[in-house]
Amino acid sequence: MDVTAVDRSAVLGDSLLHRAAPGSKLLAAGLLLAAVVSTHDPLVTAGVALSLAGAGAALRLPLRQMLPLALYPALFALVFAFAAAPGPVTGALIVLKAVAAAMVVVTLMFATPYPQVFAPLQRILPAIVGDALLMTYRSLFILAVKLADLVRAVRLRSGVSARQPVRAAKATTRALGGLLLYSFDLAQREYDILYLRGYQGRLRVGRRRSADRTADAAAIAYSALILAVALAFARFPLDLQGYSWLVAAAGAIDLAFGLLVGWRR
């Protein structure tokens, strides 16, 4: 997973969704997750996932980087579905739910800088947890780059080779061991910085206001509409079940329309 791509898009992006207030985006994400949780129809779930991909395309979010992240949980969900689902439809639903839910959070993270996502959590969680959450995300980028450098260095020295798996495994493990030691040095440096800056047990994240009220309204209205559809299908499954293909078709049209709009812009 390329977390640097997520951060780059969240910070440098300039879509309509980027201009919405973080609070509105979190609310919209919550509504969409509620839709994914409440639906029990694979076609409705597929419709939600397709519609989200369409919205991302229309907003010109980096779909090429978003889709691998959103599809990654499908691999694990597939194993779970194979192991625990009573039938293929349930299995398909499990996989689709994984992809749709991942699409929701990935869209949120690609359009919102992480401190703004964590800030509301930081306010309700114990101080040490909220602060450590922010420090983790910061360290994550540093360690990801460091690991990539270490792996490259090991490869350059022919440490990782398919012909010598034992040697490769040893080299990789040493790289991870080195990364562990580096992470402790990193923690030491961060501690020194906090100490020098007089940290007293609460990192403050400034609130970011909306740059475009229309964006807030659009995000919430879109999410509320999807939730309403999902709830209707969950509340009246026997009456509406036959029409679930309409939701999937609407999602497919959303995607086609989004791709067209994104391409033309």
Add this chain to the structure above:
Amino acid sequence: MSHIHIPDGVLPWWLWTAGWLLTLALLALASRFARGREYRRAVPLIGAVSALVLVSMGSEIVPIAYHINLTVIAGVLLGPWLGAIAAFIVVLVLALLGHGGITVAGLNTLVIASEMAIGWAVVRAGVRILGVQRIRPTAAVATVVTLAITTTMLVGIVAIAGSPATGRETGALDARTLEFRDPFSDGVFSVGLLGESGGETGAERAGHPAAPGLTVSRFAAVVYTLGPIGWVLEALVTAAILGYVARVRPSLVFGEAHPEDHHARYGDEHGRR
């Protein structure tokens, strides 16, 4: 098979809500214990170790859908209380990157926090009994034992979720509603997608008792078959890394990873100024 790779909306709402409530209680307790230690030192330490676990979880072994976790190592380095905080952070960040559901983050935290606490306890006990020289076998055995226990926890969670008590109304899956019918046939004929529903009418289905939930026995069979491959891989990696760290900076593994001297480097017994 460490944490739960179950998407949102599969487990019943009361189960994941209970998971979240227990996690919040655990976090409150853990932060209270952490307060007694050097607070400013704990924050970056948790951040760095959580980030390390996250980076390691990014590398996956595709055929068995397993990734390295380093949770036992994190437990050994942080201890059970700071480990619980790190477990929550890891799970939350993973969920925000689409890996693992947001709703199951509470249950995931409990599983990973248990993994860190059990790993920490078993390694400590092993070092006390076998001595510091045998850190590699100790770490390997601790990892296998820990992962076997947490995998059983995972099976237990799925067993609870798949029990007859979890009807569709509670948010669990129900095959009764997973049917695709031709909307224009007006009930003349119905097509069960892949034959799962058997083509019953709505009235017949309405009179049926609760439909089968998650298949626990098959799930247990799969995780206890694939799981040990992951346990062994994780044990080998954990043993190699802990062995390496124990050689380079022994006090990180055997001593306090949280020195009272505020200016000493982590685990560096020669770093005191």
